[in-house]
Amino acid sequence: MAKMTVDKSKSMDNAFTAATLHQQASDPTYAGALSFMRRKYTKDLTGVNAVVWGVPLDTATSNRPGTRFGPRGIREASCGMDNDPQYPFGSRLFRQMAVIDYGDCYFYFGEQGKVPGIIEENAAAIINAESEPYLLSLGGDHFVTYPLLKAHAEKHGPLALVQFDAHQDTWDDEEGVVDHGTMITRAVKEGIIDVDHSIQIGIRTIAPQDYGIEIIDALTCHEIGPAEIARRVLDRVAGKKTYLTFDIDSLDPAFAPGTGTPVSGGLSSAQALATLRHLKDLDVVGSDVVEVAPSYDHAGITSIAGSTVAMYMLGNLWERRFRPS
Numbered sequence: 001m002a003k004m005t006v007d008k009s010k011s012m013d014n015a016f017t018a019a020t021l022h023q024q025a026s027d028p029t030y031a032g033a034l035s036f037m038r039r040k041y042t043k044d045l046t047g048v049n050a051v052v053w054g055v056p057l058d059t060a061t062s063n064r065p066g067t068r069f070g071p072r073g074i075r076e077a078s079c080g081m082d083n084d085p086q087y088p089f090g091s092r093l094f095r096q097m098a099v100i101d102y103g104d105c106y107f108y109f110g111e112q113g114k115v116p117g118i119i120e121e122n123a124a125a126i127i128n129a130e131s132e133p134y135l136l137s138l139g140g141d142h143f144v145t146y147p148l149l150k151a152h153a154e155k156h157g158p159l160a161l162v163q164f165d166a167h168q169d170t171w172d173d174e175e176g177v178v179d180h181g182t183m184i185t186r187a188v189k190e191g192i193i194d195v196d197h198s199i200q201i202g203i204r205t206i207a208p209q210d211y212g213i214e215i216i217d218a219l220t221c222h223e224i225g226p227a228e229i230a231r232r233v234l235d236r237v238a239g240k241k242t243y244l245t246f247d248i249d250s251l252d253p254a255f256a257p258g259t260g261t262p263v264s265g266g267l268s269s270a271q272a273l274a275t276l277r278h279l280k281d282l283d284v285v286g287s288d289v290v291e292v293a294p295s296y297d298h299a300g301i302t303s304i305a306g307s308t309v310a311m312y313m314l315g316n317l318w319e320r321r322f323r324p325s
C-alpha cells in the first residue's frame with residue numbers, strides 16, 4: 001500500500017483548522033467547511049483587521065422574503081472562488097490582513113422590535129474591540145444597514161453614505177417600524193448620515209423624498225460608465241469617512257435574480273465591480289452586502305455576485321491599509 005503523504009503547507013477545513021489567521025486555505029472548491037472565503041471561524045477579535053459577519057434578517061422586506069439565507073448563500077459561493085491569490089488583488093490580501101468569519105448575529109425572528117438594538121449592540125461590540133476591526137456585514141434585507149450605520153456613526157460621527165441600490169429606501173418612516181424601504185429616512189432624521197456627502201448609485205425607482213442625497217440613476221450610470229461614476233462619488237464624498245452599502249438589487253435581475261425586490265435596467269456585475277475598483281481610495285470605515293435571497297437564485301448567480309462584491313470590499317481595504325505605495 002502506498003504511503004499517504006500529507007503536505008503540511010496545505011489545509012483542509014481551514015475554517016476551523018487554520019493555525020493562524022493568515023493561513024492560506026487549500027480546500028477544494030467543492031468541499032471543506034464553509035466560511036467566508038475559508039477564513040477562520042472565531043469570536044476572538046485579537047489581532048483581527050477585518051470581520052465578516054452574517055445578519056440573517058428577512059422580516060423587514062416589502063416583497064419576497066428569503067434574505068435570512070443570504071449569509072449562508074454568500075459563504076457557499078465564496079468558496080468557489082480561488083482560495084488564493086484572488087483576482088485582482090493577488091496573494092497578499094489574507095497574508096497581510098487578518099480576516100475572520102465571525103459567524104452570524106443571533107436574534108429571535110418573533111421579536112421584531114428587539115432586532116435593531118441587537119444588531120447595533122453586536123456591531124458596536126465588534127468595531128469597538130481593542131483591535132478595532134473593519135466590519136463587513138452580510139445581510140439580511142436592507143433594514144440591517146440602519147443599526148449597522150448607527151453603531152458606526154456612534155464611533156466615527158455622522159458618515160458619508162455610498163449606496164448601490166435600485167431603490168432610494170427613503171420612503172416615509174414611522175418610529176419603531178422595521179422596514180427595508182424607510183431606514184435611510186430614519187438615518188437622515190437621526191443625523192447619522194451626512195446627506196451633503198452621501199450618494200446613491202443605480203437608482204431606478206422614485207421615492208417621495210431624496211433628503212438632498214445625490215443620485216446617479218441607472219440610466220445615467222449606463223451613459224457615463226464606471227470611471228465617471230466613481231469620479232462623481234469621490235467628489236461627493238470629498239474625503240469624509242464613509243459607510244458603503246451594496247444592495248444586490250442595484251444589479252440588473254439578469255445578474256442578480258436572487259433578491260426580494262428586483263427591478264430591470266440595473267448595473268451588470270462587471271460594471272459594479274469596475275466601479276468598486278475605482279473607489280479603492282474611499283475612506284470606507286464599514287460596509288455591507290445586503291438583499292441576497294438564494295431561494296430565487298439561478299445557478300448561484302446572485303450569491304456569486306454578492307460574494308465577489310464582498311471580496312472587492314476586503315481587497316480595497318487591503319489596498320488602502322496594507323499595500324506598500
Ligand SMILES: [Mn+2]
Pocket residue numbers: 142165166167169180247
Ligand atoms: Mn435597498
